[in-house]
Amino acid sequence: MLDTERNTINILDCTLRDGGYYTDWNFPPELVSDYVGIINTLPVRMVELGLAGKPKTHGYFANLTSSKAQKMAAALVVEACVMIDAKDVLASELPLPLAVSRLTEGLEPGAITTVRLAMHYKDLAASRKICDELSRRGFRVFVNLMQIDAADAVETETCLKEAEQADTIEVFYIADSFGSMAPARVQALVSRFAARLEPAVGFHGHDNRGYALVNSLTAAKAGATWIDCTMGGMGRGAGNTASEQLLPMLAGLDPCKERGLLEHVLRHFDPLRKQHGWGSSAAYQFAGSNFIHPTYVQKLRAGGTLCDAAIISRLSGLSADERTTFAGERLSALMEQDLT
Structure with a gap:
């Protein structure tokens, strides 16, 4: 104790x-x-x-x-x-x-x-x-x-x-x-x-x-x-x-x-x-270290279609003003973003 x-x-x-x-x-x-x-x-x-x-x-x-x-x-x-x-x-x-x-x-x-x-x-x-x-x-x-x-x-x-x-x-x-x-x-x-x-x-x-x-x-x-x-x-x-x-x-x-x-x-x-997948991860660590609202990672991880590397790449494109406040419109753009 x-x-x-x-x-x-x-x-x-x-x-x-x-x-x-x-x-x-x-x-x-x-x-x-x-x-x-x-x-x-x-x-x-x-x-x-x-x-x-x-x-x-x-x-x-x-x-x-x-x-x-x-x-x-x-x-x-x-x-x-x-x-x-x-x-x-x-x-x-x-x-x-x-x-x-x-x-x-x-x-x-x-x-x-x-x-x-x-x-x-x-x-x-x-x-x-x-x-x-x-x-x-x-x-x-x-x-x-x-x-x-x-x-x-x-x-x-x-x-x-x-x-x-x-x-x-x-x-x-x-x-x-x-x-x-x-x-x-x-x-x-x-x-x-x-x-x-x-x-x-x-x-x-x-x-x-x-x-x-x-x-x-x-x-x-x-x-x-x-x-x-x-x-x-x-x-x-x-x-x-x-x-x-x-x-x-x-x-x-x-x-x-x-x-x-x-x-x-x-x-x-x-x-x-196991169903929802909370817990520390590379994507969450990146978000935490860069003052990025956690809901971005949570939503991007939902469904398991994006790996942490892809999520980090998307989050890197957020401006300083966009990072601290979650916005559904910005999330949609991140999800549709083609990084290939």
Whole structure:
């Protein structure tokens, strides 16, 4: 186990949210039932049940309501949260309170105690009123600062100053959205935020370069007290820090619980991994090292028609402005590109 006090680290398992990028937020009932059962045996503080406010065309766990959450929370012994996207509010023409209300329709504090607000790190100032509104409605508010590895020194300081002024946010997450971070960068960012902020600091890792686990452990040593993970590492792009790897290292598991966790992953998530193909690879490593949005690789890999070398060749043609934001039109052009 990592040489860190167990009771200072909170583990948040976000399988049903981040893993949903591969299943369109639908999971078999048996998997969900077994997932709740195994979570209840583990030193996990919170479970992210999915997203709120996404179109009805998405799956069950992309538009969580209190009634949906209650069905799971009745069996859960840990806290539950959902995630919403700040851009869905910021892009709305409605007054902010009404935009937040529309996005969280059917969602009340209770079975879900916490809302995590995902935002680009440059949007923190613009998003603080969203956090205030969520807090006014009775939710605890956590923030995921997306793509912050791409921030330069001036942008990082600006973000920190905005964070210092926020008084309704309980946790600021350093989110390695591109899977680009090396441990030294994690150490620098987490320690800087932890030293400056009264709210807690968290870390959300992706495995593009194979660093998700070591980055999560580095973050914990640097002062992060909330760490994310997913079963089998299932998550957008290359995936996340794997629960079955993180928990024994960071929280300590007796052999019986570790075996139960591993058997759960083998039963439910290894077949999904074989089907969908998340995990570190040459293409994901290239994307991570060049701040390329992971959805490009995920979509180009779908169906198995393009090898990693072909994907890298296509990604090399993206301009700096195109790399950080996924665009369906640009993806179509990449898929149709003839490199022969």
